[in-house]
Amino acid sequence: MKKEIIVAGFGGQGILSLGKILAHAGLIEGKEVTWMPSYGPEQRGGTANVTVILSDDRISSPVLNSYDVVVVLNQPSLDRFENDVKPGGTIIYDSYGIRHTPTRKDINIYRIDAMDEAIEMGNARAFNMLVLGGILKVCPIVNTESIVNSLKESLAERLHKLIPENEKAILHGMEIIKAEQEI
Amino acid sequence: MSEEIKLLKGNEAIAHAAIRYGADGYFGYPITPQSEIMETLMTLKPWESTGMVVLQAESEVAAINMVYGGAGSGKAVMTSSSSPGVSLKQEGISYLAGTELPALIVNVMRGGPGLGTIQPSQADYFQAVKGGGHGDYKLITLAPSSVQEMADFVYLGFDLAFKYRNPAIILADGIIGQMMEKVILPPIRPRRTEEEIRSQCPWALQGKPKGRKPNILTSLELSPAVMEENNLRFQAKYREIEKNEIRYEAIDCEDADYMIVAFGSLARICLKAQEMARAEGIKVGLLRPITLWPFPSDIIAEYAKKVKGIISIELNAGQMVEDIRLAVNGTIDVKFYGRLGGIVPTPDEILDVIKKEYIG
Incomplete structure (x- = not known):
């Protein structure tokens, strides 16, 4: 088993944290994991992405040109990464601000209205956990228990009171993701 | 534990x-x-x-x-x-x-x-x-x-x-x-x-106990004769390190037609390209020097006798490739591919380079 995932969007959306929680959950389950951020003069509002690889075997390249699962959280990321989904792979996009939706016919397409939902919940910081829930629903690569344990280890002690809220957002994310095209 | x-x-x-x-x-x-x-x-x-x-x-x-x-x-x-x-x-x-x-x-x-x-x-x-x-x-x-x-x-x-x-x-x-x-x-x-430092590093400056000559640590030596002695001692030590401490990893090199040499993070990217090449039936191996000095020259020279081609892939304009060329001493053509200024090649890009250089 090996899953190669990229999550891309704006800096400040919690993308790197999302990837870290996913990677940590993989570690808890005894998998080999690699978490590779785009690093640079990043800032809130700029573009950011993180590649997460979970595997039963040794992981070769941390840098990839095609992915099993591509998660795009803004239009520039969708435009940039749609073609990098492996044939038969999966794209998940957040519809907020999207003008051109994915067009490929050879991949699974899922939509998650996580930004709208986070705004409605009055909790913008729930956004990345809603997205993580959506990812886990269509690609159950780690189990929810490991994710909760991962939250404990990834978050500073003083933030542990937020874990139930995060867990709820993850479970809610699983409910709001919608299939647009399944092959 | x-x-x-x-x-x-x-x-x-x-x-x-x-x-x-x-x-x-x-x-x-x-x-x-x-x-x-x-x-x-x-x-x-x-x-x-x-x-x-x-x-x-x-x-x-x-x-x-x-x-x-x-x-x-x-x-x-x-x-x-x-x-x-x-x-x-x-x-x-x-x-x-x-x-x-x-x-x-x-x-x-x-x-x-x-x-x-x-x-x-x-x-x-x-x-x-x-x-x-x-x-x-x-x-x-x-x-x-x-x-x-x-x-x-x-x-x-x-x-x-x-x-x-x-x-x-x-x-x-x-x-x-x-x-x-x-x-x-x-x-x-x-x-x-x-105490452990005193016994393991008798040269160390820890304050001179009575009855021991002072330890002197300096790189300055104005007498050329003594400075040459010092240099010869350093060189002897370097030869000893070259003899004892070479480390490398060879992946699928034994039956390889073509061998990639790469180090550090780029070796990981090359490993993926190597796996992709093998999946397409191109017999590529990867040699990853772990010690860049001492450099695994003899190992590379041995593989040079078996393979049809060696390519060095680096995130620079061609540096390690010079040590590879010295190692094989003209017995085989050593190619080079590099990306510069912070650009990192993808596995696909490296596979394409291998095909272009060797398969045509």
């Missing part, structure tokens, strides 16, 4: 490993992409647990000279920086080599020359293995290609530095520094006591 496993960035792994090794001191000055090394040390506060000193110096030059002082007293001391900062340290590194002092230097390379870019690069290969500072000296150069090796090579680097009384460098790059992977933390060693 059960293994301690953590998800760490390469830079964080260096910091954890330094404390666990029982290092006595870290002296540094922040620079991207390696600032997490000192940040992590400052967060872990080892001065409260092991007594290790962590100090942000006023400059890179100050930091390497603090290392020079600490090393002179037999302590396990280190510094870290990225390319432009490591250039500033070169004088100090030459002094460490000339005084035969053990120390660990970490360079998390970024694109140059000058201030360059903060993105990954391997353009400091020459600086590390050919002596970036002045004089005929050698730096034991370790090239990690995983976060695990970032941790492990802190131990290896310090151990080799003390074994040979010679500075060692971990030559990493922005990818390995910034990415997170699973790390099995190496076993904790206590810091050495003054």
